[in-house]
Amino acid sequence: MDAATVVDALAALAHEHRLAAFRLLVEAGPAGLPAGTIAERLGIAPSSLTFHTRELMQARLVTQRRVSRQLFYAANFDAMNDVLGYLTENCCAGEACGLECGPTGSAGSAAR
Amino acid sequence: MDAATVVDALAALAHEHRLAAFRLLVEAGPAGLPAGTIAERLGIAPSSLTFHTRELMQARLVTQRRVSRQLFYAANFDAMNDVLGYLTENCCAGEACGLECGPTGSAGSAAR
DNA sequence: TCCACTATTCGATAGTCGTTGAAATATCGG
DNA sequence: CCGATATTTCAACGACTATCGAATAGTGGA
Numbered sequence: 001m002d003a004a005t006v007v008d009a010l011a012a013l014a015h016e017h018r019l020a021a022f023r024l025l026v027e028a029g030p031a032g033l034p035a036g037t038i039a040e041r042l043g044i045a046p047s048s049l050t051f052h053t054r055e056l057m058q059a060r061l062v063t064q065r066r067v068s069r070q071l072f073y074a075a076n077f078d079a080m081n082d083v084l085g086y087l088t089e090n091c092c093a094g095e096a097c098g099l100e101c102g103p104t105g106s107a108g109s110a111a112r
Numbered sequence: 113m114d115a116a117t118v119v120d121a122l123a124a125l126a127h128e129h130r131l132a133a134f135r136l137l138v139e140a141g142p143a144g145l146p147a148g149t150i151a152e153r154l155g156i157a158p159s160s161l162t163f164h165t166r167e168l169m170q171a172r173l174v175t176q177r178r179v180s181r182q183l184f185y186a187a188n189f190d191a192m193n194d195v196l197g198y199l200t201e202n203c204c205a206g207e208a209c210g211l212e213c214g215p216t217g218s219a220g221s222a223a224r
Numbered sequence: 225t226c227c228a229c230t231a232t233t234c235g236a237t238a239g240t241c242g243t244t245g246a247a248a249t250a251t252c253g254g
Numbered sequence: 255c256c257g258a259t260a261t262t263t264c265a266a267c268g269a270c271t272a273t274c275g276a277a278t279a280g281t282g283g284a
Contacts, residue, residue, distance in 0.1 A: 003128065003131060003132065004128070006131065007125075007126055007127065007128055007131055010122050010123075010125050010126035010131070011122075011123075011126035011127075013119075013122050013126075013199075014119055014122035014123035014125075014126045015119065015123075015241090015242085016115065016116070016119055017242090019115060019118065019119055019122070020115065034260080034261095035260075035261060035262090036259095036260065036261075039261095044243085044244095045243075045244055045245080046260085046261065046262080047243080047244065047245080047246095047261090047262075047263080047264090048242070048243060048244070049261090050261070050262055050263080051241090051242070051243080052242090054262095055241095066250090066251085068251070068252070068260095069250070069251040069252060069259060069260050069261080070251095070259095070260065070261085071260080071261065071262090080199075084196065084199060084200065087125075087192075087196060088196065127271090127272085129272090146230085146231090147230075147231060147232090148229095148230065148231075151231095156273085156274095157273075157274055157275080158230085158231060158232080159231090159232075159233080159234090159273085159274065159275080159276095160272070160273060160274070161231090162231070162232055162233080163271090163272070163273080164272090166232095167271095178280090178281090180230095180281070180282070181229060181230050181231080181280075181281045181282065182229095182230065182231085182281095183230080183231065183232090
């Protein structure tokens with residue numbers, strides 16, 4: 001996982017609506033939620049939601065699957081964990097930062 | 113730690129130069145690095161570096177202190193850990209996401 | 225005091241982001 | 255096939271981001 005990928009993921013999450021949408025999807029679990037439901041919960045226009053889900057998909061943070069006429073979005077936990085791994089890898093990189101991120105950063109996915 | 117604060121922090125890190133700068137500062141430890149050194153390492157103009165350090169400071173991710181005529185910037189590990197705590201708190205929020213972020217997310221700082 | 229050094233502020237500019245309504249696409253039920 | 259539902263694509267717009275050079279402010283040494 002290189003810096004550019006991490007930047008994309010962080011940029012995707014660095015927005016009020018996208019962070020809220022991602023949170024909803026995390027809570028929804030693997031089943032995910034249909035686009036319309038997310039847009040309604042966030043209080044934004046359907047076309048705006050599409051714009052944001054596209055950003056999240058390009059960052060590999062969510063996946064899309066069709067169920068009848070609805071498009072369900074679900075959080076990609078692996079990608080999210082890679083990002084966290086990269087950040088915690090940077091944190092405590094051989095230094096005494098006094099945080100508990102060290103043992104966490106040992107996640108194998110960090111070096112992907 | 114509310115969502116808006118997390119969004120600010122993520123936005124601050126969601127840029128090639130700022131993520132690189134933050135990484136440099138993490139590696140530099142509490143002593144930090146002077147502005148000129150960071151700008152040189154990143155290959156950007158001094159005024160551009162100021163722009164980015166301001167973003168990082170507004171997000172509380174770095175601190176600034178004067179040493180003679182140089183301004184040293186240092187990573188704010190507490191703030192960084194709060195952000196990670198928030199993200200891991202969202203991740204695995206009572207769900208089986210299959211990641212190791214659950215036990216990590218138990219960090220007390222998450223609820224700050 | 226005067227100069228060199230370090231970094232910031234200012235002004236201008238090109239590019240990207242986020243939003244929406246309207247139109248188009250895809251799917252299902254009858 | 256046709257209408258209804260769900261979502262995306264398109265075009266346009268205002269706002270913000272990132273960049274740099276030039277000018278300004280703060281610090282230390284001679």
